[in-house]
Amino acid sequence: MSTKGKFESTRRRLSEQQAETVDRLTTAAVTVLRTNGFSGLTVRMVATEAGVAAATAYTYFSSKSHLVAEVFWRRLNALPHETPADGDSVERVCDVLRQVALLVSDEPELAAAVTTAMMGDDPDVEHLRIRIGREIRARLSEALGPRHDPDVLEALEIAWSGALVRAGMGYESYAQIAERLETTAKLIMAGQRKA
Incomplete structure (x- = not known):
């Protein structure tokens, strides 16, 4: 990742020192979530945990939802993005969906x-x-590969977002959702040309 992208925030570009502050805040948010859950989390608590003033935290994050969404974005963005050359499109899609679903699976409060x-x-x-x-x-x-069906792509996106909601409602764990997404992807892609 370029230095320019490393310091990009949802609100503005960051200097190295500002990026370090944001890193401390996002790390502290996970710590506070573990003990207090989302309902007990406040930006002020996270600021205290990170050792920064609450006013400073609010210059970077408008709300606790913004802070938690940033944690997820950073984890997603940190996932390797290389598509393996081996395997067919179904295997590659299942791998992508599994990685995304398992991103927060070992941290139930964060999930x-x-x-x-x-x-x-x-x-x-x-x-x-x-x-x-x-x-x-x-x-x-x-x-999916260069000549994929746009309807298949959209169906896979809908499956992912639906799975996120289903896990968030507590119907299944993120680990179970990862398995369900793999099954769903195979059903959606049944009969598709393997690229």
């Missing part, structure tokens, strides 16, 4: 918070939702 945060109406969350959606679309598109 639940991500779903809640992503549904928020904060404009900064909306911006992140768009970025996250574009990133997942790009990964799925790459996994």
